[in-house]
Amino acid sequence: VGVHAVTQSEAGEVVYLNGQLVARSEARIDPEDRGFLFGDGIYEVLEVQAGLPLFAQAHYERLVRSAQAIQLSVPLDKDGFLRTIRELVAANGVEEGLVYLQVTRGVAPRSHAFPQGEVPPTVFAFARSQPPDPSLAQGVAAVVLPDQRWYRVDLKTVNLLPNVLASQEARRRGAYEAILVRDGVVTECSHSNVWMVRGGVVYTHPADTWILHGVTRAVTLQAARQAGIDVREEAFLEVDLWEAQELFLTSTTAGVVPIVRINGRPVGTGVPGPVTGQVSRAYRQAVEAELRRLREES
């Protein structure tokens, strides 16, 4: 059970900063960028397979939704977003990995309310190789922690300190992820969505303001239903975790990952369960379909 980490940036890496591709080693931002002073920004992470960024339209739509909710304008239209991502992937020769893109409210003398006058947003993006970790298929450990985040975690903002602290606490306790609980209700994990299997039915928290609306979550939901699996967007409780037959998580960079231990105790039989396997296959088929679509497009 390894701990996920972005691979070290390589010499020669090229990143995107405010309209230009620049050497990673040259990329710098202003310390009064509102991303640095206030966490006043949003982001997306896309999975790259076979050199192709997956589900880019869904990621762009979520970026725009996050932006609108915090009254930030994204200075890239959909075509500009797609072009930027593809250029970054190509420039860095990424075959399997990820693209990260962040937009902040730009640089202005520090004051809480929005800058007045025309301040261009800052856009920073990178593409990195990160081969899939085959050990994840054997299942990972998780710990249960309180969900201490703000009330709009459906927005993918860079106000991520609670996620950072939960992720670190999971690692400290030898786990891959932290399952978060708010008022007794399981919401999601520190950087993934969580799902429970009970009586052959798959449950996951509805896509309201209390979870991040994962793109992989949405793809998995649709794919599993098309495969005839009974999936319900219904919240479940912390106490349900201890009775779960199976648990799994979904994330953009790791896909469907079985959770086989929770707080040191085995989940179900302690090995990846059959329903998780069905869901995982359905998700992989959706990814294959997306790859075929992208190849036909290009």
Place this chain on the structure above:
Amino acid sequence: VGVHAVTQSEAGEVVYLNGQLVARSEARIDPEDRGFLFGDGIYEVLEVQAGLPLFAQAHYERLVRSAQAIQLSVPLDKDGFLRTIRELVAANGVEEGLVYLQVTRGVAPRSHAFPQGEVPPTVFAFARSQPPDPSLAQGVAAVVLPDQRWYRVDLKTVNLLPNVLASQEARRRGAYEAILVRDGVVTECSHSNVWMVRGGVVYTHPADTWILHGVTRAVTLQAARQAGIDVREEAFLEVDLWEAQELFLTSTTAGVVPIVRINGRPVGTGVPGPVTGQVSRAYRQAVEAELRRLREES
């Protein structure tokens, strides 16, 4: 009723970055600074009067407390902190204004959990002239908004997007501040603490995890009590706001500020009240005592 803003940075400004004083125009940080990617950092704002930073020891102690709570080490001891602040104030010729100092978990390839190995924290600080706004003494307008922040707002972190959005909404509605309410309880404002007067008694939320423990709040509390004013650290409700005889706020950069309108309605008689005046005088005496102490020290 004006809106608070840091004055525009001037040509020739000098800031502090990682151990050095550098020209503001030259100061740059890495885009993979965890402050920029995760809001993984903390900060302090100090008031400067007569060229002297006030209550610096209390600010340093709070910085260290915030740091410890997020397992971050501050690479400045108390003397280094005081020296840095004084150098910045002197280098920029600040007589009346503020010092801002931020510490983040440094630069590392993006991954939620803490960087492994030795990663030096980033320290950024600036000192700016900002003359006091005499119009504040006539009182300001406030609006009531939901407190949507995370569960550890006692830590002075740069995860400030909810504060930014509340502050912006207050400004949009012509107000100086937003009074925040969580589960019916008044907590504080978007960047200040709030106090209510009823029956001659002054109430403010206790210093638990639901408010920022303002240095000006603590100074005001002690000064008001020494002046014989009955001040109680007891939470009050949103409904109490509408019956309040007086309301006021405290912040490092503005001191004690009467709130004379709330959601467009007058507070009490609609002008600064007598208890607020007493508290304000007690606070100003504490500031005078601090200035005398600092002058004797130097």
